[in-house]
Amino acid sequence: MMPRFFPRAGRLLAALGLIASASLALAAEAAFPPAGSVGLVPPPGMTPAKAFAGFEHRSGASILIAEMPAEAYGPLVEKFTPEALRATGFEAREAGMPLGVAGGEGRVLRGRQAANGLAYAKWVAVVRGGTATGLVTVQVPEAAxxxxxxxxxxxxxxxxAFRSPGSLADQMAALPYGVGDLAGFRxxxxxxxxxxxxxxGPKDIDSDGVQPMIVVAPSLGRAAVPAGQEGAFARKALASFREIRDVTVTGEERTARDGAVVHRxxxxxxDPKSGRAVALTQTIRFDPAGYLRILGLAPADRAEALARAERVAASVTMR
Structure with missing residues (x-):
């Protein structure tokens, strides 16, 4: 934000800065996360992120790019309002504005958000082009x-910009971990x-929740959990999973593997949508620099799938 004094000079400098930045951006080619189909020309000083799809800056600023099928654009835009996003802590300055996207369309919200004791300037853009929808989130610490x-x-x-996505095999090869045993999962x-x-199961999108599923997700950046607090963290993470309600822990196990604490x-x-009973298993590997979470879900009448989900969890290794 430009200082309030010398407003005309401030606006002029801002305009010149914008023109210069835009000119540099147009002269450069968009950079894409490995095997990703949504990319952009990052601001100067930003480099490809190692822990997520996007870009990061030494100041703590980040650009996170999430990709979805093209048909996700409509439902996302419907919920793309300041009121809907306020529940996440994001305070938008105004309603979503059109965002020009080469070969596609988009909208952007601008505002601020507080997290972990810091205030951030924030942009959230939803874009569509080719066969993909992208959700691009930019966060810049106020101090930066x-x-x-x-x-x-x-x-x-x-x-x-958009490009043809890499194959699923290419996308998996770009993950910061590998899965050694799929245990019958796809x-x-x-x-x-x-x-x-x-x-x-045969469905890629299982809106009815009848197929067992697994989600593997590492922490973003450095997110170390203090020694001795792994169990409390794991219970809180499971309780915060919004897709399942009335969660009751039925078993707990703590082990060590390769210098890491593994909590299951x-x-x-x-299931709040169908009212059906669901069985869950959660394994979190706590390393000094962060954690890796593997969550398995299955209809209660297919609880045998949880043992296979735990085989998958045991086979995950960091690259």
């Missing part, structure tokens, strides 16, 4: 606005360049 100014972010958003898609969804919970709950 001079290093990643608004004008540079706006210029980067104007360069969002990989469906990767999410945000670091999460993996697997299922046991078994639980039962209810």
């Amino acid at each position: 606005r001079g290093q990643v100014p608004n004008e540079a972010v706006e210029a980067a958003l104007s360069t969002i 990989p469906v898609r990767t999410l945000m360049g670091n999460a993996l969804m697997l299922t046991d 919970l078994r639980a039962a709950g209810v």
Whole structure:
């Protein structure tokens, strides 16, 4: 944000900065996460992120890119309002505005959000082009606005581009971990360049919740959990899973593997949409720099799938 004094000079400098940033962006080619189909020209100083699909800056600023099927655009836009996102802590300055996207369309919300004791300037854009929908989230710590100014972010958003996605095998190869034993599950898609969804059944999208499924997801960045608090963290993570209600822990186990603490919970709950009973298993591997969470779900009458989900969890190794 420009200082309030010398407003005309401030606006002029901002305009010049925006023009310069946009010119540099147009001269460069969009960068894409490995095997990803949504990319952009990142602001100066931002480099490809190692722990997620997107870009990061030494100041703590980040651009997170999540990809979804093209048909997800309509439902996302319907919920793309300041009121809907306020529940997540995001305070938008105004309603969603059109965002120009080469060969596609998009909308963007601008505002701020507080997290972990810090205040961030934030942009959330939903875009569609080709065969994909992208959700692009930019966060810049208020203290770093001079290093990643608004004008540079706006210029980067104007360069969002699409390409043909890599194969699922390519996307899995780009994950920061490998899965050694699928145990009868089938990989469906990767999410945000670091999460993996697997299922046991013919449907890729199981809106009725009748197929057992697994989600593997590491923490974003450094998110170490203090020693001795792993169990409390695991229970809180399971209780916060909004897709299942009335969660009751039925079993708990703590082990060590390769210098990491591995905490496993078994639980039962209810699918709020169908009212059906659901069985769950959650394994979290706690390393000094972060954690890796593997969540398995199955209809209660297919609880045998949980043992196979735990085989998958035991086979996951960091790259």
